[in-house]
Amino acid sequence: MPKITIDGIELDVDDGLNVIQAAAVAGIEIPHFCYHPSLSVVAQCRQCLVEVEGVPKVLPACNTTVRDGLVVKTDTEKAFEARKAAVEFTLINHPLDCPICDKGGECPLQMTTFTHGPGYSRVGGPEDKKVRQKSYLSDRIMYDANRCIMCTRCVRFTDEVTKTHELGTTGRGFRKKISVFPGKTLDNELAGNVIDICPVGALLPKDTLHDERVWYMEFTDSVCSLCSTGCNITVGVDPRKGEVSRIRPRINEEVNGHWICDRGRFDYKEIQESTRLKDPIMKSDKDYEIASWENAINGIGARLSGMKSGDASACAIAGSARLTNEEMFLVAKLSSTLGDCPAICATGTEKIEKKFDLVSNDPYPNSAGARNLMAQANGDYTKTTIDSLLAGRIDTLVVIEADLFEMVSGQEKDALSRALEKIGFLAVIDYKLTETARYAHVILPAASSYEKDGTFTNDAGRVQKIKKAISPPGKAKPGWEILCMIGEKLDKALFSYGSASDVMDDISLKTPGYGGMSYDGVGTVGKVIEHGAGR
Amino acid sequence: MPEQRIIRNYVDRTNSYTVGSYLSSGGYSALRKALGMAPGEITDAVKKSGLRGRGGAGFPAGIKWSFIPPDSKKPVYLCCNADESEPGSFKDREILEKDPHQMIEGIIIACYAIRSHKAYIYIRGEMPYGAKRIQQAIEEAYEHGYLGKNILLSGFDLDMKLYIGAGAYICGEETGLLESIEGKKGEPRPKPPFPAQIGLFGCPTIVNNVETLACVPHIINNGADWFASIGTPRNTGTKIFGLSGHVNKPGLYELPLGINLLELIEEYGGGTPGGRKIKAVSPGGSSSAVFSADELDIAMDFDTVAAAGSMLGTAGVTVMDETVSMIKVAQNLAHFYRDESCGQCVQCREGTWWLEKILREIDEGKGSIEHLDIILDACSQMRGTTICALADGCAMPIESIVRKFRDEFEEHIKMGHS
Numbered sequence: 001m002p003k004i005t006i007d008g009i010e011l012d013v014d015d016g017l018n019v020i021q022a023a024a025v026a027g028i029e030i031p032h033f034c035y036h037p038s039l040s041v042v043a044q045c046r047q048c049l050v051e052v053e054g055v056p057k058v059l060p061a062c063n064t065t066v067r068d069g070l071v072v073k074t075d076t077e078k079a080f081e082a083r084k085a086a087v088e089f090t091l092i093n094h095p096l097d098c099p100i101c102d103k104g105g106e107c108p109l110q111m112t113t114f115t116h117g118p119g120y121s122r123v124g125g126p127e128d129k130k131v132r133q134k135s136y137l138s139d140r141i142m143y144d145a146n147r148c149i150m151c152t153r154c155v156r157f158t159d160e161v162t163k164t165h166e167l168g169t170t171g172r173g174f175r176k177k178i179s180v181f182p183g184k185t186l187d188n189e190l191a192g193n194v195i196d197i198c199p200v201g202a203l204l205p206k207d208t209l210h211d212e213r214v215w216y217m218e219f220t221d222s223v224c225s226l227c228s229t230g231c232n233i234t235v236g237v238d239p240r241k242g243e244v245s246r247i248r249p250r251i252n253e254e255v256n257g258h259w260i261c262d263r264g265r266f267d268y269k270e271i272q273e274s275t276r277l278k279d280p281i282m283k284s285d286k287d288y289e290i291a292s293w294e295n296a297i298n299g300i301g302a303r304l305s306g307m308k309s310g311d312a313s314a315c316a317i318a319g320s321a322r323l324t325n326e327e328m329f330l331v332a333k334l335s336s337t338l339g340d341c342p343a344i345c346a347t348g349t350e351k352i353e354k355k356f357d358l359v360s361n362d363p364y365p366n367s368a369g370a371r372n373l374m375a376q377a378n379g380d381y382t383k384t385t386i387d388s389l390l391a392g393r394i395d396t397l398v399v400i401e402a403d404l405f406e407m408v409s410g411q412e413k414d415a416l417s418r419a420l421e422k423i424g425f426l427a428v429i430d431y432k433l434t435e436t437a438r439y440a441h442v443i444l445p446a447a448s449s450y451e452k453d454g455t456f457t458n459d460a461g462r463v464q465k466i467k468k469a470i471s472p473p474g475k476a477k478p479g480w481e482i483l484c485m486i487g488e489k490l491d492k493a494l495f496s497y498g499s500a501s502d503v504m505d506d507i508s509l510k511t512p513g514y515g516g517m518s519y520d521g522v523g524t525v526g527k528v529i530e531h532g533a534g535r
Numbered sequence: 536m537p538e539q540r541i542i543r544n545y546v547d548r549t550n551s552y553t554v555g556s557y558l559s560s561g562g563y564s565a566l567r568k569a570l571g572m573a574p575g576e577i578t579d580a581v582k583k584s585g586l587r588g589r590g591g592a593g594f595p596a597g598i599k600w601s602f603i604p605p606d607s608k609k610p611v612y613l614c615c616n617a618d619e620s621e622p623g624s625f626k627d628r629e630i631l632e633k634d635p636h637q638m639i640e641g642i643i644i645a646c647y648a649i650r651s652h653k654a655y656i657y658i659r660g661e662m663p664y665g666a667k668r669i670q671q672a673i674e675e676a677y678e679h680g681y682l683g684k685n686i687l688l689s690g691f692d693l694d695m696k697l698y699i700g701a702g703a704y705i706c707g708e709e710t711g712l713l714e715s716i717e718g719k720k721g722e723p724r725p726k727p728p729f730p731a732q733i734g735l736f737g738c739p740t741i742v743n744n745v746e747t748l749a750c751v752p753h754i755i756n757n758g759a760d761w762f763a764s765i766g767t768p769r770n771t772g773t774k775i776f777g778l779s780g781h782v783n784k785p786g787l788y789e790l791p792l793g794i795n796l797l798e799l800i801e802e803y804g805g806g807t808p809g810g811r812k813i814k815a816v817s818p819g820g821s822s823s824a825v826f827s828a829d830e831l832d833i834a835m836d837f838d839t840v841a842a843a844g845s846m847l848g849t850a851g852v853t854v855m856d857e858t859v860s861m862i863k864v865a866q867n868l869a870h871f872y873r874d875e876s877c878g879q880c881v882q883c884r885e886g887t888w889w890l891e892k893i894l895r896e897i898d899e900g901k902g903s904i905e906h907l908d909i910i911l912d913a914c915s916q917m918r919g920t921t922i923c924a925l926a927d928g929c930a931m932p933i934e935s936i937v938r939k940f941r942d943e944f945e946e947h948i949k950m951g952h953s
Contacts, residue, residue, distance in 0.1 A: 015726070041725070043725040043874070043922060044879040044880060044881075044922070045880075045881060045919055046880050046881050046921060046922075048879075049920060053551070055918040056919075057918065058920060060725070063725045063727075081916070082916065082920055085913075085916035085920075086881055086882065086916075089881045089882050089885040089886055089889075089913075089916070090881045090885065092885040092888065092889050093888065094883060120911055123889065128892070129670070130888070149879060149881065150879070150881075150884065168877070169720065171878070172703065172705075172874070172876065172877055172878055173873060173874060173875065173876035173877065173878045173880070173883075173884055173887065173888070174873060174876070174878065174884055174885070174887070174888040176877075176878030176884065195549065287588070329623070418536075448863055
């Protein structure tokens with residue numbers, strides 16, 4: 001390990017680090033725009049200039065690799081003046097429209113200007129700057145060439161991460177700008193990441209332009225629920241609006257690195273805007289009525305209590321791998337309380353193919369959890385149970401975050417409709433009105449994955465926490481809470497959990513592979529289940 | 536006193552560009568001799584000759600060659616930099632158009648010395664005439680067995696390819712040139728790594744200037760000591776000076792390094808038209824700091840010119856007499872560098888734009904005295920802070936003009952005229 005000195009601080013650092021990384025170890029932040037830890041070094045923005053002992057010129061820290069005896073000075077007048085000048089140069093043609101720029105408040109250029117820059121402009125006013133047209137790199141991403149500081153992070157992202165090569169630079173010198181190659185559009189599945197890595201407000205999501213300011217938002221660390229990868233995210237919520245305002249990747253080198261896919265980034269809107277269920281609904285004769293939670297739960301409780309002593313095979317619970325580990329555990333528990341009635345689960349494939357090493361072909365976030373926590377969650381068992389439903393042998397059915405119509409083939413859909421029309425009792429727990437819910441006797445409104453606590457087990461066996469970023473709409477409740485309420489009607493002691501975390505503590509005691517798992521232990525980056533458990 | 540012609544010796548001959556003419560004056564004899572030597576001996580001879588790069592930086596050529604790892608597992612490339620685009624420089628052009636075989640022979644010898652089997656000649660796109668001559672010369676060299684397989688039965692193979700640039704000044708920067716040959720935008724690469732480690736297509740590469748390579752056959756033929764005896768001890772050999780601007784006899788003059796600048800202008804250039812007073816001289820191409828009239832009694836070699844705060848550069852000497860507006864000179868320079876900056880580094884992309892804007896405003900009578908300090912600040916921060924030297928090349932002359940002719944700027948600003 002090379003021994004280096006940065007601003008008088010001696011430290012041993014790993015081989016191969018550059019001076020920006022090494023300085024970070026010493027707690028010194030060297031400002032930079034073009035350098036990004038997941039992209040190649042181009043040393044173009046010239047913002048990270050530092051002095052190195054024995055070298056007459058200032059050097060870019062990003063392109064200076066540590067070596068034994070290296071002495072770096074970031075705080076000399078020469079180094080600071082060079083960085084200060086770099087800010088002034090960068091701002092010459094930058095519009096200084098921070099008050100109306102979506103990046104304002106979280107802009108590396110803005111922040112570096114505060115720490116380094118001159119407090120005034122020697123160029124003149126807006127009329128003295130070059131002005132260029134805004135354009136669109138795709139239906140979703142706007143490019144403002146005026147704000148662009150030509151760091152080329154976005155170009156390198158498409159060259160090195162996605163290898164889709166949509167972007168390049170055209171023009172020379174002050175005419176240079178980012179362009180999409182003729183005939184292409186920046187629409188690969190990871191394209192939205194260029195918005196995050198842009199160190200200024202040059203690349204912004206078109207559909208939320210001018211919608212939000214960062215200082216109004218509250219951020220919650222969570223995990224994406226749209227595929228089995230389990231990308232780490234932060235969910236930004238504007239409490240004034242009471243809705244999710246944006247999703248951004250959260251760095252986890254073991255899972256998603258710095259990136260998330262565009263579904264994970266943009267599809268929160270669909271969940272937010274879908275027909276959300278906000279109240280418990282009960283069917284009386286042929287009409288539907290809004291009910292109180294008490295009445296709805298009592299209704300389900302009464303029906304299930306009757307099944308406890310009856311024929312377990314006439315009763316079933318259906319879930320999907322969208323459920324959290326905690327909810328799956330509670331479903332399994334409910335099934336055993338009901339004399340081991342069938343508990344089936346829609347899961348994704350065990351064979352995972354990933355696009356860009358990130359986007360999985362399993363659309364469920366918790367298929368691995370289903371295989372571990374719902375012993376009966378296998379394809380054959382599910383098929384048998386569905387057949388028995390279609391044959392009219394199941395008379396009481398609880399469906400939670402699953403749509404039975406997605407679990408049957410096209411030809412079976414009519415048979416399913418007929419079976420559900422005749423079924424004695426159907427309760428559906430979901431956050432949106434599914435096709436199945438149209439046949440339900442009781443519908444309970446659930447929380448979406450942004451609105452509840454829990455854990456998912458991703459396809460690599462990593463247990464990761466989702467966290468409530470926002471309250472569910474209306475009277476909706478998290479699935480685990482609803483399951484507990486139902487369970488308590490059957491056996492109060494068994495289902496009296498105070499939180500999702502309490503359920504996990506129970507899981508850790510009773511489920512192979514999950515031993516020692518707890519919310520504290522899972523932490524912010526997750527914890528892999530013990531070897532041998534299904535993944 | 537006549538020129539001391541070594542490289543320019545045969546340029547005035549009829550059909551001087553043909554292989555026949557070249558052979559009749561002893562051409563390709565150095566190659567024959569070199570192929571009988573060990574590669575290391577050639578590099579040592581070039582080191583001993585003291586030959587310094589003629590492209591502008593003056594780096595010793597033999598030392599550069601020795602940076603190529605002798606046991607490289609990857610192919611080694613040599614690129615001849617014929618992208619002569621520096622305003623005020625036109626020395627390589629004559630070699631390219633009138634004596635291309637001399638350069639080609641130098642390339643072959645250099646390739647043998649660094650164990651390269653593929654050489655590129657990167658010629659500026661605006662020199663189609665030179666390109667035609669080079670292409671013809673390469674074909675002739677193949678026909679005569681100086682290129683291709685088993686050159687002169689020595690067992691040494693070399694292929695040579697002409698690459699025509701698309702018209703960017705920045706492609707004369709050696710790593711910009713490599714990017715351009717690779718088919719990319721000509722944008723210089725951060726260094727390290729240097730081309731001798733990771734150059735063309737990721738392989739060890741030497742980039743040498745046309746004139747540098749043209750010296751090589753003469754060093755091999757006449758010996759390193761002979762070459763070292765010309766010029767001054769640390770600045771050996773002759774140099775082709777391109778004299779232009781306000782002189783009676785503009786043109787190329789091949790003279791030993793260390794020639795006095797005044798002597799060059801007065802004796803060889805025949806002084807200024809009408810005997811007008813010299814105001815400023817750019818000694819080494821547009822990127823060099825200008826000398827004022829009282830700084831011209833100076834030896835034109837790399838070290839002396841550098842010690843005087845400028846650089847010998849390409850030795851393209853531009854003389855400006857008293858009729859010249861130094862404000863327009865500075866603005867013209869800024870305009871050139873603004874348009875030719877590749878746009879990677881902020882100090883260059885924005886700095887050249889800023890300088891051009893301020894100098895234009897001053898020229899148009901809209902300037903202020905504060906502008907002069909802004910120019911000097913900007914120039915100082917454009918120097919030594921970027922990937923390549925283009926920003927330095929813009930800042931050095933402009934800074935020197937504003938410092939040395941500040942009175943002219945101040946008077947112009949106060950008068951407020953254009």
